Amino acid sequence: MPEIDQASVIRYWESVKSSILGPYMMDDFGFPMSAGAFRFQAESRIVRRLLGSVDHNGAVLDIGCGAGYWAEEFARSFLRVVAVEGSNALYHALEARCAPYSNIRAIHGNVLSFKPDSGYSLVFLGGLLMYLDEKDVIALLRKLIPCLGPDGIILCRESTVRGETVRGAYDYPVVYRSVPDYKRIFKQCGLTLQSVERNEPYVLMQMGCEMIKKWKRVIPKPFQALRIVGRLTYWGMRLEAPWIKRIPEALGIGFPSLENHFFALGACPIVNK
Numbered sequence: 001m002p003e004i005d006q007a008s009v010i011r012y013w014e015s016v017k018s019s020i021l022g023p024y025m026m027d028d029f030g031f032p033m034s035a036g037a038f039r040f041q042a043e044s045r046i047v048r049r050l051l052g053s054v055d056h057n058g059a060v061l062d063i064g065c066g067a068g069y070w071a072e073e074f075a076r077s078f079l080r081v082v083a084v085e086g087s088n089a090l091y092h093a094l095e096a097r098c099a100p101y102s103n104i105r106a107i108h109g110n111v112l113s114f115k116p117d118s119g120y121s122l123v124f125l126g127g128l129l130m131y132l133d134e135k136d137v138i139a140l141l142r143k144l145i146p147c148l149g150p151d152g153i154i155l156c157r158e159s160t161v162r163g164e165t166v167r168g169a170y171d172y173p174v175v176y177r178s179v180p181d182y183k184r185i186f187k188q189c190g191l192t193l194q195s196v197e198r199n200e201p202y203v204l205m206q207m208g209c210e211m212i213k214k215w216k217r218v219i220p221k222p223f224q225a226l227r228i229v230g231r232l233t234y235w236g237m238r239l240e241a242p243w244i245k246r247i248p249e250a251l252g253i254g255f256p257s258l259e260n261h262f263f264a265l266g267a268c269p270i271v272n273k
Contacts, residue, residue: 004173009131012172018067018093026205029212030230035205038238042201043157044073050155050195050264051122058121058149063140064111064128068094068104075101078121086110112136119149125156130174134185141189145267154191154265157199158182159258179261191265202260204241208233210256 020036021027047070059080062071067090071083081104085091091108098104107114111128123144129137144154159176166176177185179196186193212233216224237244248255 003133004131004168004175006173008173014087014089016087016089018090020069026209028226029209029233030226030228031208031234032231035208035234039201039205040069043199046197046199046201046262047073047155047157048077050197050262051153053151054153055121055149055151058152059119060122060124061116061120061144061147062124062126063114063116063144064125064131065094066090066126068097068106070124070126071104071106072097072101074122074124075104079103081105082107082116084109084111084114112140116144116147118147119152120147121149121152123147123152123154125154125158127157127159129156129158129182130176133175137185138189141186141191145190148267151266153194156182156263156265157260158263159202159260161258162254176258182261182263186263186265190268192268194264194266195262196264197262199260199262200242200245203245203256204237205234206256206258206260207244208237210258 060074060078062083065071065083065085071081075081084107085094094106098106161176
């Protein structure tokens with residue numbers, strides 16, 4: 001299986017808009033900006049619940065932080081946040097977003113070569129691993145384990161597939177892995193999977209994205225009317241949730257093709273022999 005071309009990954013992220021829709025890859029669907037805000041706020045509630053037992057008097061390391069939406073969220077409840085981003089375009093947006101927060105330190109650097117300090121209550125990877133080959137995923141996670149403080153966790157938010165790994169079938173270099181694949185990788189790294197939870201807001205919005213992709217394939221571009229269709233699709237998803245997500249499950253249809261999961265990970269205890 002060919003390796004991911006990191007130069008292509010960098011080029012892709014340099015071209016992404018720094019709006020709330022850009023990092024979610026929800027541009028060009030006709031969705032209103034409120035669609036990105038809704039999704040982020042809904043995901044934030046999940047993250048706050050998953051971090052209920054984490055020491056909020058500690059620090060957060062947000063790697064591959066993008067435009068800084070999660071860094072800003074963590075800065076409101078943790079003492080200190082270190083946010084690392086490699087894209088020039090997104091880093092400038094990160095600096096602007098973090099400027100009002102004295103407890104955020106923004107770092108412009110390659111996430112693979114970045115050398116973190118230690119003692120973090122939380123290390124957050126908000127959609128980074130899918131842009132890395134497995135060997136790089138393992139190397140990064142093993143590097144992060146010593147950075148955790150007592151009872152600290154690594155929280156990953158990763159897009160997933162139901163079946164076999166999908167690589168490079170989209171407009172950007174990516175590896176979509178299954179939940180069992182991630183479980184295997186985490187175990188290989190010496191991490192304990194504390195919990196795994198499907199990201200329901202992601203699934204809901206992804207249904208809308210994939211429906212509009214089908215619309216765009218069928219309808220000629222001059223007649224797509226995305227500003228209208230996108231808004232109707234978004235509000236249809238919102239108003240019919242959670243019932244609309246149950247229809248594909250009831251029919252045994254694997255829709256949407258992409259899901260997303262939160263993985264809460266802890267370091268395996270060292271056993272003295």
